[in-house]
Amino acid sequence: MKDWFKPHPDSLLGKLGSPTYLRWESLANLAWVIALFIAPLADPRMSWTRWLLPTAASAPLYLYLHFRVYTGPYRLLPWYAGAMAALGFIVWPFNGVALGYVVSAAMCLAYLPSLRRWLVALVLLAIPTAIVGQLQHVSPWIMLVVGLASVVSGFGHFLRMNNHRKDAALRLSQEEVRRLATLAERERIGRDLHDLLGHTLSLVTIKSELARRLALVDPERAQREMEEVERVARHALAEVRTAVTGMRRGDLAAELVSARLMLEASGVGFNGALPEGTLLPPQVEAPLALVLREAVTNIHRHAKAQSASVTFQVEKGHLQMQVSDDGCGGLSAHGNGVSGMRERVRALGGNVQIDSPPRRGTVLTVRVPLDRKSVPDVAADAPPTELDNRSAA
Template identity: 55%
Template sequence: MGTLNSPIYLRWTCILQMFWLYALISAPWAVKGVHWEWILPSVLSMAVYATCYLRVFFGPLRDMVWNAGAIIVMGFALWIVNPVSIGYIVIALSMLAFAPSPRPWLIGTLIASLVTPLWVHWFNIPTVQAYILPFVGIITGVGNYLYARAIRRDVQLRLSQAEITRLATLAERERIGRDLHDLLGHTLSLITLKSELARRVALVDPPRAQQEMDEVERVARHALAEVRNAVTGMRAGDLGCELISARLMLEASGIALAIEKPAELALPAPAEAALSLVLREAVTNIHRHSRATEARVVITQEGQVFSMRITDNGCGGLAAHGNGVSGMRERVRQIGGRLAIDSPVKQGTALAIELTALAERIA
């Protein structure tokens, strides 16, 4: 099942949190003084705790409940001679919240809350600790559960994005294979036949051989032009795919993206490629600089009139002549369009792209 899906900084945080063990010795030392009846079990418990604690984050996920349970049992056992060991129980309960299901954490918290009053009664432990443990266990558990759920969603989103990219690449390879087969299969067969014919008649009918070779040259040049056009089309951007990538990028950073567009778009390849790059640059700016929570892309097309409006509710203040904006303006200008920017400070940003007479301008 693998280890806990947590980023590297979370694991370093877990390692740093082990320094609380200093209080496990220093606090009772200041109150009780040096007595082996609490020092020896406290020191031995550290080794057990370190082993189980690190295995929760670096070991198999299926063993998390057992490792956390061992820490809870050890915490209750040590609580009799060292009151600071309540920290073992609280930390173990919060670790259970990292499990894929909240059930282990809820069951563990319930059991610990029921056992604590018995411990308070049997071993003359201060009553206030009976209230501290369930309260702190619930608070930290809720925080860890929500945090772990956010991490898993982020991982799933990244995996989904990688899968979409992989499927798109696979589909593109299949399309390229079909196009090349349809494009070159007949042409290369024709060139082969013409070349063989020219070779056979080269000695008996040189003018015929020259005519066939001229035909081979013409067909080859035509095939070269078709290949160049096909490669240009393959390099062209796809606005639909760019919208999917935009949604994945923004939602991964906590920005909700709403998209409105027609079911079908009829755009010349150069215009679609340029608009895809403009959309990518605008979404990247929202992701990096806007501090927005919502964004919207509205695309409309009526005949040869096309418009795309990209807005967000972020901090605004986008420089109208920055390098990124200048690049977007240049791309829109090359396809005969206009780019307008409205970005008042603290009121979000709006980019409006308009193209008219698409076919005539692109041609």
């Protein structure tokens, strides 16, 4: 039974990752069903013996079709919508509010992948609607108002769905880029380690075999060979540590680009700036990059923000990084993520300040000391280089 409620992988919800907004929209589209029963009761000319049975029989079928529009195979969406419209044409003579079945079908057709297909489907739906409306002696003005309302509402649905399709495609492309980048990095690391250790390990093997042969014949030379093996091994170990340190090194510029991609893909506008000419020591830049990554991840997962920004300021031998958002606020100052930030910054001799009142956003300020030789004097006065303009959420 649980699988029955699970969206089909090729369904509307399945294709878009089951966005919350679409679930609420589907529930909002059902609000008119209440009027389907209340309106006839308020009309003294309506006899319940005429409208109640067909209305009550049609409601469960409509709810099923409406549910399948969002969770069923996407290729069958026009058929579900068409069945909803047909249900409306059948019940309309008994209950005039059943015209809502047709309107709901028109709105669901707006989920089709192209504007042209939606307009064609709308025209095909409008023809029988006009015929049935004339047979029911419905005022042309009422039909015109209902038709315009359906078109405007449906067009709003279409635009939102189009934006969600683009966002979903963007997320897929970003995942593919990350996958390819990870694969390329693994191949690069493999080549570097091969070039770095291949010759060294071969030399160690040869020297060790020679020392083993000379151990009994010429112990002094064997000892010299083993000393050479030790020297070569220590040199290789130092090179490996240097390479690994370079792989682990954080890059603030790269983190800003990654933050923009992550936040804008989830509909959060982002603005990031880095003082031009600033050259940070690796021992400072790497921890700050990790702090920035954690802060952006918190915004993405928990803040429910519309926009976020990251600014840097260099002055008096200190670097100040400020990460702010306009989200729900209420960030705990003692969470695991915040504790990790504090530990990294404390190791640099700096401090972290958090201003996160509930429902008023969060401002995270990090201030760390710098080596004056690594920061040009003009860095503090130089205009910031904009990484990107703020995007609309």
